[in-house]
Amino acid sequence: GAGVSQSPSNKVTEKGKDVELRCDPISGHTALYWYRQSLGQGLEFLIYFQGNSAPDKSGLPSDRFSAERTGGSVSTLTIQRTQQEDSAVYLCASSITSGKGYEQYFGPGTRLTVT
Amino acid sequence: AQSVTQLGSHVSVSEGALVLLRCNYSSSVPPYLFWYVQYPNKGLQLLLKYTSAATLVKGINGFEAEFKKSETSFHLTKPSAHMSDAAEYFCAVSEGNDMRFGAGTRLTVKP
Numbered sequence: 001g002a003g004v005s006q007s008p009s010n011k012v013t014e015k016g017k018d019v020e021l022r023c024d025p026i027s028g029h030t031a032l033y034w035y036r037q038s039l040g041q042g043l044e045f046l047i048y049f050q051g052n053s054a055p056d057k058s059g060l061p062s063d064r065f066s067a068e069r070t071g072g073s074v075s076t077l078t079i080q081r082t083q084q085e086d087s088a089v090y091l092c093a094s095s096i097t098s099g100k101g102y103e104q105y106f107g108p109g110t111r112l113t114v115t
Numbered sequence: 116a117q118s119v120t121q122l123g124s125h126v127s128v129s130e131g132a133l134v135l136l137r138c139n140y141s142s143s144v145p146p147y148l149f150w151y152v153q154y155p156n157k158g159l160q161l162l163l164k165y166t167s168a169a170t171l172v173k174g175i176n177g178f179e180a181e182f183k184k185s186e187t188s189f190h191l192t193k194p195s196a197h198m199s200d201a202a203e204y205f206c207a208v209s210e211g212n213d214m215r216f217g218a219g220t221r222l223t224v225k226p
Contacts, residue, residue, distance in 0.1 A: 042216050043205065043216035048213055100146070100210055100211055103149075104161075
């Protein structure tokens with residue numbers, strides 16, 4: 001079946017511009033996660049959604065970052081006024097539900113380069 | 116708060132040699148522990164997970180990991196490395212609704 005998809009696969013933008021990154025989770029998965037992977041830094045948790053509950057935004061690094069999930073499915077991560085330190089791979093994952101023990105399925109990521 | 120520490124950002128082994136990737140965790144409750152693998156330009160793929168059943172967990176591609184509560188460790192091993200094992204490996208811990216990842220260990224396999 002279809003896995004988690006992300007678009008675009010690569011994005012180059014100028015400093016100060018806004019960007020939107022999209023994630024399509026596996027159909028039927030109620031939990032959706034966003035992570036940032038910087039070189040040598042591992043995965044940094046950003047935000048997660050579970051069904052219709054309020055998202056856990058505790059990992060968002062600044063108020064320039066926001067995310068939404070429409071209809072409990074597709075999610076968009078928006079970065080406003082991009083900075084060079086925002087350059088990273090942004091990974092999306094989904095799981096059938098939240099809670100420990102449930103495997104997260106990852107998309108291929110969006111590589112963001114801010115020039 | 117939950118966290119994991121992966122000892123060694125880079126590990127290099129010869130083909131056919133033992134692979135040992137180290138992971139220590141910190142958790143206030145009995146954790147669930149995971150190992151993921153990331154091949155170049157790909158997303159993460161689950162290798163194996165510990166969910167409080169057997170302490171020795173077998174995963175895909177011949178990997179296994181042992182949960183040792185006394186050492187707060189969950190090290191990943193494979194008896195004989197293959198060239199195709201070259202990748203980045205991430206240990207992760209889950210106490211509740213989210214998952215926290217280690218910084219990753221890049222495995223290189225020499226012919």
